[in-house]
Structure formats: structure tokens, C-alpha cells
Amino acid sequence: xxxxxxxxxxxxxxxxxxxxxxxxxxxxxxxxxxxxxxxxxxxxxxxxxxxxxxxxxxxxxxxxxxxxxxxxxxxxxxxxxxxxxxxxxxxxxxxxxxxxxxxxxxxxxxxxxxxxxxxxxxxxxxxxxxxxxxxxxxxxxxxxxxxx
Numbered sequence: 010x011x012x013x014x015x016x017x018x019x020x021x022x023x024x025x026x027x028x029x030x031x032x033x034x035x036x037x038x039x040x041x042x043x044x045x046x047x048x049x050x051x052x053x054x055x056x057x058x059x060x061x062x063x064x065x066x067x068x069x070x071x072x073x074x075x076x077x078x079x080x081x082x083x084x085x086x087x088x089x090x091x092x093x094x095x096x097x098x099x100x101x102x103x104x105x106x107x108x109x110x111x112x113x114x115x116x117x118x119x120x121x122x123x124x125x126x127x128x129x130x131x132x133x134x135x136x137x138x139x140x141x142x143x144x145x146x147x148x149x150x151x152x153x154x155x156x157x
Contacts, residue, residue, distance in 0.1 A: 011059045033092040067096045104143045
């Protein structure tokens, strides 16, 4: 399981005295544990749930890095970007623009989406194929351009 891999990597980072990786992985483990106990009853997250937590952590690092960059805190921005690189190693490889375009084209050919009224259905179908390997905004932009 993915959380076990993260815990193993934390042990390795601790032995190697890699403080950036330690800090990053500890925050992920804490976020996963928090997600497991939130809600009506506690539940163990599967790999998809852990990936969702990692994606949320990635988004937080991106937002923080942008905020530090706009505030002139280059050192803090660099630290956030270091953590971002570590976190991205636990996510599936992102699709290239060409791969995303071919998936969108295949979904449109299969379902026959044509008008802007089909936007919701098209997004649902494309996102099912993409399965989190592409940025939601990029998917939406590509779907919109095909429906325009």
C-alpha cells in the first residue's frame, strides 16, 4: 500500500538525516491519519484515498510557494518547491498535453458530445478516463475548446 511505502521512505530519510523529506513525509502521514478519523466513523484509507491526500498536500505546497514568491520570500518558496518534488513522487505520472488530447478526442468520438450543454457529461466521462493524471483546469479547458 502507498501509506506503507511512505512510512518506509520516512524511516530511510530519518536514517539518512534528510530533514526535508522527513518533514514532508511526516506531514503527509499526519494528513492521512487526520483523514482516516474525520467523518462519522474512522476508516483506513486505500491507495486512492492516500493519493487524494497527497494531491491536496501538493496543492497546498503550490499555493504556498506562489504566496511566498509574491511576498518576496524566495527561501521559503524554494523550501515549498523542494517538498513539492518529494510529494509528486507518490502520484501517478501526469499526462502530457498530447496524451490528454488523445484521451479527450477518444471520449468525444465514443460519446458524441457536441454542444456546451454536454459540458458536464463530457467532463465526467473524460475525468473517468484521466483518473487524476491531469490538472482539472487543463481538462476543463480542453473540453471547453472542443465544445465551442
